[in-house]
Amino acid sequence: MTSTVGELGYREICSLLRSDQGLRLKTGPFGNRIRSALPQVAQAVANLYGNYPLLQKDDFIDFDVGVSRPSGLRRWWQPQVSFQLDGNAPFNPLPGDQGFPLLEWGLNWCVYGMCHQYLILHAAVLERGGRALILPAPSGSGKSTLCAALLFNGWRLLSDELALLDPVSGQCIANPRPVSLKNESITVIGELVSDIEFGSRVHETSKGTVAHFAAPKAAVDSASSPAWPAWIVLPRWQAGSALKLQPLDKARTLMHLVENAFNYDVYGAEGFELLSQVVTRSACFSFEYSDLGEAIACFSKLSHQAGDGLASSSLGWSTSG
Amino acid sequence: MGEVIHSLNDSAVFTTAAGLLIKQWPGEDTGVVFTTAERKTHLISPLAATILELSRSGNSVSGLLAQWTEPDAPTAQHAGQQVLFEDEYSSEEHSRNTLSEAVQGLIQAGLLRRLG
Numbered sequence: 050m051t052s053t054v055g056e057l058g059y060r061e062i063c064s065l066l067r068s069d070q071g072l073r074l075k076t077g078p079f080g081n082r083i084r085s086a087l088p089q090v091a092q093a094v095a096n097l098y099g100n101y102p103l104l105q106k107d108d109f110i111d112f113d114v115g116v117s118r119p120s121g122l123r124r125w126w127q128p129q130v131s132f133q134l135d136g137n138a139p140f141n142p143l144p145g146d147q148g149f150p151l152l153e154w155g156l157n158w159c160v161y162g163m164c165h166q167y168l169i170l171h172a173a174v175l176e177r178g179g180r181a182l183i184l185p186a187p188s189g190s191g192k193s194t195l196c197a198a199l200l201f202n203g204w205r206l207l208s209d210e211l212a213l214l215d216p217v218s219g220q221c222i223a224n225p226r227p228v229s230l231k232n233e234s235i236t237v238i239g240e241l242v243s244d245i246e247f248g249s250r251v252h253e254t255s256k257g258t259v260a261h262f263a264a265p266k267a268a269v270d271s272a273s274s275p276a277w278p279a280w281i282v283l284p285r286w287q288a289g290s291a292l293k294l295q296p297l298d299k300a301r302t303l304m305h306l307v308e309n310a311f312n313y314d315v316y317g318a319e320g321f322e323l324l325s326q327v328v329t330r331s332a333c334f335s336f337e338y339s340d341l342g343e344a345i346a347c348f349s350k351l352s353h354q355a356g357d358g359l360a361s362s363s364l365g366w367s368t369s370g
Numbered sequence: 371m372g373e374v375i376h377s378l379n380d381s382a383v384f385t386t387a388a389g390l391l392i393k394q395w396p397g398e399d400t401g402v403v404f405t406t407a408e409r410k411t412h413l414i415s416p417l418a419a420t421i422l423e424l425s426r427s428g429n430s431v432s433g434l435l436a437q438w439t440e441p442d443a444p445t446a447q448h449a450g451q452q453v454l455f456e457d458e459y460s461s462e463e464h465s466r467n468t469l470s471e472a473v474q475g476l477i478q479a480g481l482l483r484r485l486g
Contacts, residue, residue, distance in 0.1 A: 321404040
């Protein structure tokens with residue numbers, strides 16, 4: 050019995066993606082059914098989702114999604130691709146070669162738009178020694194580049210884009226998916242990690258040139274293991290900058306988390322309490338860098354220092370489970 | 371006005387007032403406040419944080435206000451006013467109300483930055 054997407058083989062992956070049954074796979078805590086007849090999507094799914102567990106027919110599906118060509122003349126003249134959730138198309142179509150990026154952006158939208166069982170931050174999250182490093186930042190700050198560099202240097206990927214905070218446990222929930230890099234970052238990480246395998250480079254997207262690489266197998270295999278928030282670091286890449294890791298007060302850190310939260314309003318006072326507890330237990334910094342090697346060494350050193358976080362029990366959170 | 375509760379929860383100071391959740395961490399010059407009515411989060415200015423810190427450290431609000439209003443050489447007339455002032459704010463409930471009002475006033479005066 051096959052247990053991962055990769056065990057299916059490319060032909061069967063294509064067949065399932067084309068069928069009504071769809072390709073059912075688990076990403077982090079979420080069940081997905083993906084359908085697409087597009088070869089570019091099938092190729093990328095085969096290359097980048099090979100390590101993910103398959104779901105059985107009766108398993109719960111959180112996101113029933115697809116990517117297809119819209120009907121009409123555009124199918125033949127300047128073809129486009131469209132994302133569907135539950136059979137509906139919530140976005141305008143994109144140029145025809147952007148099928149896989151659209152699938153990834155659509156799945157992100159599903160998570161931050163609907164999964165309010167978590168307080169969700171626009172942040173990369175990595176783990177080392179059971180402790181989570183949260184990198185909240187908007188696009189263009191160097192967050193994804195830094196995240197990619199760290200996950201090849203001793204850190205486990207929880208997410209390169211969305212931090213899922215469990216309001217019950219206070220932990221960061223893992224949802225590792227293919228990592229998206231843009232523009233110069235693709236070359237930078239390609240030079241840093243010699244054996245990295247990118248999917249197709251897609252040019253002229255709204256974010257520029259985009260390429261994905263697969264989440265490490267160890268991260269996918271450990272996706273059921275959450276991590277306690279321990280460090281919150283606001284990264285900023287600045288050309289030519291000397292490395293600066295400066296303590297940031299907790300009040301301002303909390304405000305940064307609020308600014309980078311997708312569904313803080315949904316939570317109200319509970320969200321305020323949750324973020325307060327997260328910053329209380331975390332060491333908080335601003336971080337400016339230009340050299341990835343220096344950044345990797347800095348975070349390695351940071352991971353060996355005890356955070357100023359507090360025992361989870363003192364915050365009213367359970368350490369079990 | 372509602373109740374004001376000061377409690378230490380490890381390193382964070384949690385203070386709640388009527389419609390406000392206020393948090394300040396020791397050694398920091400600012401804090402944060404969540405207004406339950408608006409469901410907004412604000413960064414508290416150093417001035418507001420000073421009021422909270424003084425209140426937390428045991429200085430009564432009435433005492434604080436009295437310090438600020440005390441002249442260098444009190445006149446007899448002012449001494450009488452001072453008594454009235456202290457009488458007016460003698461109860462702990464009044465002190466709590468004053469702090470809560472002060473914080474809300476700081477929000478309305480724009481001393482708290484609205485972000486959330």
